[in-house]
Amino acid sequence: MNTQTAAATTLASHKVEQLSFERILQGLSTAVIAIDATGLVIYANATAEASFEGWIIGLDLKDLLPGFTLLNVVQSGPTSMVLSSKSNESYEVTLAPLGDGHFVVDLRSSSKQLEAPIQTELDDLTGLAKRNMLMSHLTAAVSRGSDAASFAVHCIDLDRFKTVNDTLGHSIGDLLLKKVADRLNSACRKGDVVARLGGDEFVVLQHDVQDVAAAEKLAARIVDLVGRTYVLNGHTINIGASVGVAISEESSQPRDLLRNADLALYEAKRFGRGRYRSFESSMGALLQERRDMEVDLRRALALKQFELSYQPFLDLNDDTVIGFEALLRWNHPLKGNVPPLQFIPLAEENGLIVKIGEWVLRKACLEAATWPGEMVVAVNVSPLQFKADNLLETITSALARSGLPAHRLEVEITEGALLDDTDNVLITLTALRELGVKISMDDFGTGYSSLAYLQKFPFNKIKIDRSFVAGDNADSEAILKAVANLGISLGMSITAEGVETAEQLKRIRDERCTHVQGYFTGRPMRPEVIPAFLNQTLLATL
Amino acid sequence: MNIYRLVYYSRNHVSSDDASYETAVDDILAKSRVNNVRDNITGALLFNSGCFAQVLEGPLDKVEATFERIQQDERHSDVSLLGLDPVSQRSFPNWAMGFVGLSDADAGRFAAVGLSSGFDPSRLNGEQIHILLRDLTMEEENSF
Structure with missing residues (x-):
């Protein structure tokens, strides 16, 4: 065998090895995870994904096992610990160093906990x-079975x-938690279990629940x-409580009940906090x-x-394309x-919009x-990006790195950005304008x-919402006309959005809108087709 | 010792039929008297079929503890705290708790001080309620 074929054979067997190791890992009934030096999951086998009900790569191991910390983990050999997942599964966790600060983590379910006597x-x-x-x-309570009265988890x-x-400060925070605990105790009957799971998370186990109304009565209470208002060390404090309720049914498991109550709590918070919601089966899937x-x-x-x-x-002066609005697209590997309507509101809710928005700008x-x-x-900027306080810096650096002159960037904001903290937002806007x-x-x-916003800041342009363009009734038309006139007298351009037909285009032209954007004048397109599109429209106008 | 004054009003959840109403009020007053004497709290209570309005005066921790008991009492709801401030001296030094009920005479008196049938305490600030309570309770005291 010559050296070349030997090398090829080694390479081939190496490939086979890689493939089969991956298969072996995936086939293991033990959960195996690999983490990087910061504790982020970089690999998880099928059992691990199943244990945590989903794709966990990219998540912090702390988020999966709340008690986990890298502080006690040594680089020289395996480290073992017992940790509970958020759903209160207990695991014996062993970490073995892989070099470069990476670790392989194996999790063995320790089911001892279920048989244990009542903890106190x-x-x-x-x-x-x-x-x-x-x-x-x-x-x-679950093991008493279906003959016993129902119970509820709040x-x-x-x-x-x-x-x-x-x-x-934390000392007042702690006092407050004590008073909350008092009030929960006083709301419950003797025999009910009131628990604090940490932070400001509480759970009540309500016994002898005759019907849904009985559980909801306690939740409302x-x-x-x-x-109600608290008075602590002379401070008047107002907080609220959101409650999610789940009632035991035949064959419900502790874990399911807690999850269901938690899902209902999530809904209560989504519907504006300071209220309770009972679990409904549709909540789970949603x-x-x-x-x-x-x-x-x-x-x-x-x-x-x-x-x-x-x-x-x-x-609309000369019917030429003068720019493009950047629109975010998410290409999900499976979905x-x-x-955008499906994920932008969520990103606004959890704050991810700040990072996403920064990427969009760059x-x-x-x-x-x-x-x-x-x-x-033109780039849309979310109100949260203004709050994040580094918008000016982000835009300055995005311009510098790309070499794009400032006057070729247009930042689009909604009124939402001006609702809170208007003064600071105006300072940022003014600084951006000074950049060009x-x-x-x-x-x-x-x-x-609010017309007051238009007065507070000299916008370059007002974009009229598509609903006024699409509506072919007298009201829409009057509003279109009024906003267009308003813009003209304030020296601002007016863009009509969502123009889809020749008739609509004629109408907005008649109402003296200065710019137009919509399917009729051009659909969103991928960046690589822009040069061809521009050549074509140039030819068309000639 | 520093004395604090707390003023609040609340809606009451006491049934308005005569017997249970009186029982509930007696119960509230009896409990208050015992607790307040023990805690060195004095004050005044204005009470009609819809509202409680109360002044509590005493050491901060005791005032807070009393207020917390009230917050946990189901017979109160929509509790609005109107004021909590240190004061140089008590306005109700010798007196634990008083009661102004629902007699026609009282109703007339409420009207005379601007508290017509609606009795809208949200339009009064803590100091005004306090003055109102003091006048009412002094009058009540004198009538015995």
Whole structure:
């Protein structure tokens, strides 16, 4: 055998090895995870994914096993610890170093906990039951079976507790938690179990629940009592409570009940906090979907699943394309193209929009820098990006790195950005204008449409919401005309959005809108077809 | 010792039929008297079929503890705290708790001080309620 074939054989067997090792790992009934030096999951076999009900690569191991810390882990050999997952599965966790600060982690389920007698360990601060005690009571209640009366699980989260901690300090925060514990105790009957799972998370196990109404009565009482004003060391404190309720059914498991109550709590918070919601079976699927999407969304940036497409807008003076609005697209590997309406609100809710928005700004500037002439790129900026406090810096650096002149960037904001903290937002907007960046007011006509905003800041452009363009009634037309006139007299351009027909185009032209954007004048397109599109429209106008 | 004054009003959840109403009020007053004497708290209570309005005066921790008991009492709802401030001296030093009931005479008196049938305490600040309570309770005291 010559050296060349020997090398080839080694390479081949190496490949086979890689393939089969991966298969072996995937086939193991033990959960195996690999983490990097910061504790992020970089590999998980099928059992691990199943244990945590989903794709966990990219998540922090701390998020899966709340008690986990890299601090006690040594680099020289294996480290073992017993940890509980969020759903209170207990695992014997062994970490073995892989070099470079990476570790392979194997998790063996330790099911001892279920057989254990009722735990009695109490929370030091509040004197309430701790998680283990709650779980053993819950397990006992479940094991009494369907002959016994039903019971209910209430998951409780405090609203605005963090603000109290941040503004008045932890000692007041702790006092507050004690009083909350008192009130929960006084709302419950003797025999009910009130537990604190840590932070401002509480759970009540309500026994002898005759019907849904009985459980909801307690939930309403908790919302009322916990939400009443507190007086602590002379401070007046107002917080709220959100409650999710789940009632035991035949064959329900402790874990399911807690999860269901937690899902209902999530809904209560989504519907505006300071209220309770009872679990409904549809919540499971819906919320699971949202949570999956959140996990996916967290990974999407890293995995480069986002891209931008660009919709042209035209100057109605000479009917030429003068720029493009950058529109975010998410190409999900399994779900395909996810519509922005499905993920932008979620990203706004969990704050991811700040990072995503930053990526959009940088990417849009880079791509626009390759466009010919004075072609402008318009980028939507979320209110949260203003709050994040580094918007100016981000835009400055996006412009510098791309080489795009500032006057070719147009930042689109909605009224939402001006609702809170208006003064600081105005300072940022003014600084952006001084850089030379154009600022436009997006979706005008749908929100408060406060004229005061138009007075407070000299926007370059107002974009009239598509609903007024599409509506072919007298009201829409009057509004269109009024906003257009308003813009003209304030020296602002007016873009009509969502123009889809020749008739609509004629109408907005008649109403003296200065710019147009819509399917009729150009659909969103991928960046690589922009040069061809521009050549074509150039020819068309000639 | 520093004395604090707390003023609040609340809606009451006491049934308005005569017997249970009186029982509930007696119960509230009896408990208050015992607790307040023990805690060195004095004050005044204005009470009609819809509202409680109360002034509590005493050491901060005791005032807070009393207020917390009230917050946990199901017979109160929509509790609004109107004021909590340190004061140089008590306005109700010798007096644990008083009661202004629902007699026609009282109703007339409420009207005379601007509290017509609606009795809308949200339009009064803590100090005004306090003055109102003091006048009412002094009058009540004198009538015995």
